[in-house]
Amino acid sequence: MAAKKLSGFPEFLPEGRIVEQRVLESLSRTFELHGFGSIETRALETMDSLTRKGEIDKEVYAVKRIHAPADAPAEFGLHFDLTVPFARYVLENAGRLAFPFRRYQIQKAWRGERPQDGRYREFTQADVDIVGQGELAAHHDVELPLVTLDALERLHVDFGIPPATMEVSNRKLSEGFYRGLGLADPMAVLQLVDKLDKIGPDAVRGLLLEELAMPPAAANACLRLASIRAADTSFVDEVRGIGVEHPLLDTGLEELAQVVQTAQQLVPGRLVAALKIARGLDYYTGTVYETSMRGMEAIGSISSGGRYDSLASDQKNSYPGVGLSIGVSRILVPLIGKGALGASRPVPTVVLVAVDSEDARLAANETATRLRSRGIAAEVSPNADKYGKQIRYADRRGIPYVWFSAGEVKDIRTGEQQPADPDSWVPPAADLRPSVVQS
Amino acid sequence: MAAKKLSGFPEFLPEGRIVEQRVLESLSRTFELHGFGSIETRALETMDSLTRKGEIDKEVYAVKRIHAPADAPAEFGLHFDLTVPFARYVLENAGRLAFPFRRYQIQKAWRGERPQDGRYREFTQADVDIVGQGELAAHHDVELPLVTLDALERLHVDFGIPPATMEVSNRKLSEGFYRGLGLADPMAVLQLVDKLDKIGPDAVRGLLLEELAMPPAAANACLRLASIRAADTSFVDEVRGIGVEHPLLDTGLEELAQVVQTAQQLVPGRLVAALKIARGLDYYTGTVYETSMRGMEAIGSISSGGRYDSLASDQKNSYPGVGLSIGVSRILVPLIGKGALGASRPVPTVVLVAVDSEDARLAANETATRLRSRGIAAEVSPNADKYGKQIRYADRRGIPYVWFSAGEVKDIRTGEQQPADPDSWVPPAADLRPSVVQS
Incomplete structure (x- = not known):
């Protein structure tokens, strides 16, 4: 492919x-916060409702089933904005909405x-x-x-x-x-x-x-x-x-x-x-x-x-x-x-739990589960290589901490390593989720 | 329409x-929490990549520009799952991804x-x-x-x-x-x-x-x-x-x-x-x-x-x-x-700030801004009707609290009204966001 x-x-x-x-x-x-609720509308509208507004029809992507007859007109088109679908949604549901109706809508749109x-x-x-x-x-x-x-x-x-x-x-x-x-x-x-x-x-x-x-x-x-x-x-x-x-x-x-x-x-x-x-x-x-x-x-x-x-x-x-x-x-x-x-890192993971041997994978899973139960994103090392290799793996993935079975956690950016308990250790707040950074 | x-x-x-x-x-x-990162792929794939897997092509929605020649084959199709697009994404970006690559993907798909x-x-x-x-x-x-x-x-x-x-x-x-x-x-x-x-x-x-x-x-x-x-x-x-x-x-x-x-x-x-x-x-x-x-x-x-x-x-x-x-x-x-x-209510709004007269709208806006700055969703009443009508408006919208310019807030479900300061009042945690309810 x-x-x-x-x-x-x-x-x-x-x-x-x-x-x-x-x-x-x-x-x-x-x-x-301003009192607008979310809606989403289908990506496809009838071709009819998409083409009634002036010249915009030039840019519409027409949609039909691949096995529809070649000369059949396209039934649908992909919406080219969110206004036409919103207008249709309002008419379709007018009896079930409270007016003035406040909505936001975050979706993709398409123009050819x-x-x-x-x-x-x-x-x-x-x-x-x-x-x-x-x-x-x-x-x-x-x-x-x-x-x-x-x-x-x-x-x-x-x-x-x-x-x-x-x-x-x-x-x-x-x-x-x-x-x-x-x-x-x-x-x-x-x-x-x-x-x-x-x-x-x-x-x-x-x-x-x-x-x-x-x-x-x-x-x-x-x-x-x-x-x-x-x-x-x-x-x-x-x-x-x-x-x-x-x-x-x-x-x-x-x-x-x-x-x-x-x-x-x-x-x-x-x-x-x-x-x-x-x-x-x-x-x-x-x-x-x-x-x-x-x-x-x-x-x-x-x-x-x-x-x-x-x-x-x-x-x-x-x-x-x-x-x-x-x-x-x-x-x-x-x-x-x-x-x-x-982003401050390309993965959600805060902690890579190292694995001593394949037999110890279950214990590593349990450590990860305990971290996750307190909102700390954790994944278990994919292999039981030497610690050095597992640390390099974390580094390549952008994961800031590596957890060792002896009950220690290492910040691989600083090299600092300290004893830690999977039921109480917390990373600094800035490390909990990747954040947006400017350069 | x-x-x-x-x-x-x-x-x-x-x-x-x-x-x-x-x-x-x-x-x-x-x-x-399990260390999977989000990706999104475009909704359209080349028709070529969508139709190579067995019988699934029967159900593909074909996409072409509305002004493309009628006999031109469709260039694109809407993806019918997220596996084909993911495979294409992996190949296209293999040099820039760390493997094993862990991704989740939440998107719409289409089948005709x-x-x-x-x-x-x-x-x-x-x-x-x-x-x-x-x-x-x-x-x-x-x-x-x-x-x-x-x-x-x-x-x-x-x-x-x-x-x-x-x-x-x-x-x-x-x-x-x-x-x-x-x-x-x-x-x-x-x-x-x-x-x-x-x-x-x-x-x-x-x-x-x-x-x-x-x-x-x-x-x-x-x-x-x-x-x-x-x-x-x-x-x-x-x-x-x-x-x-x-x-x-x-x-x-x-x-x-x-x-x-x-x-x-x-x-x-x-x-x-x-x-x-x-x-x-x-x-x-x-x-x-x-x-x-x-x-x-x-x-x-x-x-x-x-x-x-x-x-x-x-x-x-x-x-x-x-x-x-x-x-x-x-x-x-x-x-x-x-x-x-x-949902516990159909709108994100916690507080409707009542408006005494159109001249007082600016002051109502400021009250709403102070509530929002502390994470409390607020909207200002669309009109300066009598309080009774504004309360009924809140009720129809499903908004639990109405704020009055005298510095009082009313829980319209219980009728309880009390003095409140827009810089310190907080609703019960359960009212902060609409939650999922079973019936």
């Missing part, structure tokens, strides 16, 4: 996986696109959303970025992952502004403005003039709007200063000011109004978010999201929602790949 | 998901088969394996079932999941026995004997006579072998008593006796020799395991596995392995589905 690496499908060695485990535990814990920096064909996302039945109060538009920033800050403090800054804007604000300028297709403008970071303001201006045949004054106004950035509500006067008016613009300004004002009090400088934020093709209807990590701006937004007036709807209700998605693979694959993050 | 349930793709409500989370945490913890009791099209497995480079000592054949039994026993003790009994046999034993009888195709016999539990001994005898044209005395000997079951090494004499001889039979008897003898000392009565165990089409070469849960025998084996002489091989080495797979979905879907297992 030939080993085959597939580009765009990142896999970690055991050491990298430990980093990922700790990060996922930390994210889950933060979400739960060409792999490139920060984009994978299989990737892990951590989504956190709140969804109402019929209505959802505006204050959740600031709650969700606060939860996400709290989660990212924990990763920064505990694991040294770079600090994050979130940028926020509002679709009503931009749409109202474009309508106030007399532009007929606000969505088209938004999609061009979305290219600002990639191609720069001059190129975007060119596109606005050529593709949308926009008057130069209007294009300048759009670029001026997109250039506004503020950590406080001063952006409101800046927008007013451009002199465009529209009722939807007023609503958008008010909603965004509320979000920024609260954030300024609770996480000063970390949630910043940036009116260039557009979220291209995604179907948000109000607040939108993007997040950059210091020193890793090139990989794109590591947490994006926004508000939907209607995440889903059935005969009786619509389900408005607001949420964000953290790109776990986008953050971790480069950091682990270039060795910036690793 | 219409909600669509798909048969064979189980999904849990938030309460059931809590049970699953606790079970998966428990399994991971046990595996790590018709759903039935205990069989799903998407399901979660928890695999634990040890793999050597070139060689792997025989004592691991008892280590792996002990790890698995320890994991299952924890689920029994902590969550009330029914107790498990593992049955063990050995492929060399049965193959040697059949060869000693002069039978030319031991694999064919094994596959018929594998039907014993489903169709009974008379029907199997019929098949042996008809399909394999076996002499009646040989068929009787095969059935007699399959009927042998013992919690100690007495099975050796029973097999000898049948009077069949073959060197491979001797090896198999010796290997199985070793496993049973050690298990008898460490987990008396829980790992039992049962010579009917065949593992049908799986390509094991030595020890084989199956596991039943008391009262749930009808769903089939909840943990199976065995020894491979060569899990994988490359130009330089072969990689023998032994391991087991726990059918997490097979255990949990029926127990959660029929309500035998649930």
